[in-house]
Amino acid sequence: xxxxxxxxxxxxxxxxxxxxxxxxxxxxxxxxxxxxxxxxxxxxxxxxxxxxxxxxxxxxxxxxxxxxxxxxxxxxxxxxxxxxxxxxxxxxxxxxxxxxxxxxxxxxxxxxxxxxxxxxxxxxxxxxxxxxxxxxxxxxxxxxxxxxxxxxxxxxxxxxxxxxxxxxxxxxxxxxxxxxxxxxxxxxxxxxxxxxxxxxxxxxxxxxxxxxxxxxxxxxxxxxxxxxxxxxxxxxxxxxxxxxxxxxxxxxxxxxxxxxxxxxx
Amino acid sequence: xxxxxxxxxxxxxxxxxxxxxxxxxxxxxxxxxxxxxxxxxxxxxxxxxxxxxxxxxxxxxxxxxxxxxxxxxxxxxxxxxxxxxxxxxxxxxxxxxxxxxxxxxxxxxxxxxxxxxxxxxxxxxxxxxxxxxxxxxxxxxxxxxxxxxxxxxxxxxxxxxxxxxxxxxxxxxxxxxxxxxxxxxxxxxxxxxxxxxxxxxxxxxxxxxxxxxxxxxxxxxxxxxxxxxxxxxxxxxxxxxxxxxxxxxxxxxxxxxxxxxxxxxxxxxxxxxxxxxxxxxxxxxxxxxxxxxxxxxxxxxxxxx
Numbered sequence: 175x176x177x178x179x180x181x182x183x184x185x186x187x188x189x190x191x192x193x194x195x196x197x198x199x200x201x202x203x204x205x206x207x208x209x210x211x212x213x214x215x216x217x218x219x220x221x222x223x224x225x226x227x228x229x230x231x232x233x234x235x236x237x238x239x240x241x242x243x244x245x246x247x248x249x250x251x252x253x254x255x256x257x258x259x260x261x262x263x264x265x266x267x268x269x270x271x272x273x274x275x276x277x278x279x280x281x282x283x284x285x286x287x288x289x290x291x292x293x294x295x296x297x298x299x300x301x302x303x304x305x306x307x308x309x310x311x312x313x314x315x316x317x318x319x320x321x322x323x324x325x326x327x328x329x330x331x332x333x334x335x336x337x338x339x340x341x342x343x344x345x346x347x348x349x350x351x352x353x354x355x356x357x358x359x360x361x362x363x364x365x366x367x368x369x370x371x372x373x374x375x376x377x378x379x380x381x382x383x384x385x386x387x388x389x390x391x392x393x394x395x396x397x398x399x400x401x402x403x404x405x406x407x408x409x410x411x412x413x414x415x416x417x418x419x420x421x422x423x424x425x426x427x428x429x430x431x432x433x434x435x436x437x438x439x
Numbered sequence: 440x441x442x443x444x445x446x447x448x449x450x451x452x453x454x455x456x457x458x459x460x461x462x463x464x465x466x467x468x469x470x471x472x473x474x475x476x477x478x479x480x481x482x483x484x485x486x487x488x489x490x491x492x493x494x495x496x497x498x499x500x501x502x503x504x505x506x507x508x509x510x511x512x513x514x515x516x517x518x519x520x521x522x523x524x525x526x527x528x529x530x531x532x533x534x535x536x537x538x539x540x541x542x543x544x545x546x547x548x549x550x551x552x553x554x555x556x557x558x559x560x561x562x563x564x565x566x567x568x569x570x571x572x573x574x575x576x577x578x579x580x581x582x583x584x585x586x587x588x589x590x591x592x593x594x595x596x597x598x599x600x601x602x603x604x605x606x607x608x609x610x611x612x613x614x615x616x617x618x619x620x621x622x623x624x625x626x627x628x629x630x631x632x633x634x635x636x637x638x639x640x641x642x643x644x645x646x647x648x649x650x651x652x653x654x655x656x657x658x659x660x661x662x663x664x665x666x667x668x669x670x671x672x673x674x675x676x677x678x679x680x681x682x683x684x685x686x687x688x689x690x691x692x693x694x695x696x697x698x699x700x701x702x703x704x705x706x707x708x709x710x711x712x713x714x715x716x717x718x719x720x721x722x723x724x725x726x727x728x729x730x731x732x733x734x735x736x737x738x739x740x741x742x743x744x
Contacts, residue, residue, distance in 0.1 A: 177473065178474050221658075224711055267713060398709065402464065402470040402471065403510070404486075425470075
């Protein structure tokens, strides 16, 4: 059951030049949350920007009643969010979205995050570890400073490999190259991924060549977050004249099977 | 002190209070079930319905603007038959009045929609959309020519016994001309305004943001335009008006009532604050109490001089 609620900001810390980690006290929501879901956040106090911002749940702790959001400052909304101080309240709606489908989990799982796209994957990794799965995390970023959560991942019992575009950490190049290498080397039957569209498209082509189940978390410009406004739709393959229909990222997603979505750049 | 009377009678369309949700901003109502006591709403104007299902426009379909937003959804909807068979049975038990917003490419299609929507139980009124800026055929064209607007309204009123609400476009030179034309053609109620045609350009990519290039501007940015048009139309016709366009809180809603609207519809504000309709119903009641009015009808058009 989703709610509109004001949570207390416990921390809102800058991690690098553009990314922030926001901790919210939300005991009323935390029990409902699944990894891959998001909160719709009223970033500032006024009417400009008018719309909320969908921000994925990065981590959640049911014992402490806390939810962590990890976000990158892009525009007016996230700029205002970055200025919100600990001790103040934040108006959120949630939990929203379908979350990752964990009903049929394989034992060896690959998790692939590109840039800020890793945000929703941390809660997933923690869940998979809790379920005793063998997890390999592949993390990509433009440069070393933008690699997220490596310290936290190193403390978990998961494999971790990183790639940066400029080679300042890990392998030089895109994270998708790491994915190819990993899949050539080892057998994975299940992949979870979130990142920029070109990365997801590259991941998608692996579905065909390797016959692997890949769940991807997508991002779209969103209006209401409840499925009413139909702004945030994505193309999903169906057998009709056009070969697709639109599904709502907010309520049908944001997680989709990579094999079913059509990714336009 | 007695509670003021919030009930409204719009040409026979009876409402428990004057607060609707505007078409396209509230889905079919159910989407907001977890945030709102749907039974408390006066009415829900459901998502624009067409004869055949529509996929709508490509994405991006939305862009933010100062104190507003642009949308170009393109009337994505499952079609009238699906609505009647699958959705209406789920929403008809709520206390709110269901208003079906209908859109079409031709007069004949409007006529067929009116016929189909007049049969099932549970529809309180039809809202004729002659003002959608986001579809290629028909759409806005019907709403900008008095003769065409009248033609659509006649076709609908002849084929239904339900109250007919005509939703006017603000994208015209003289709104009163269109209002008079639809009044003469038999419309029972007028709703206004639909979105203003607008556009936003990404200066880094040097191209329009919306896939459809242009879209409909809504939100508080358009409120003064809406208030002005309601003020003008209220004096030009005898029909009750449902006012909408950037209402964000109860003070805005009262402004619309004072300008001449008998009821209001809340649109984009639902996205920003899903509880807003409940706050507006309470706020209107408080305003009436504070100013010593016995009923909401007493303030309708009170600012007209």
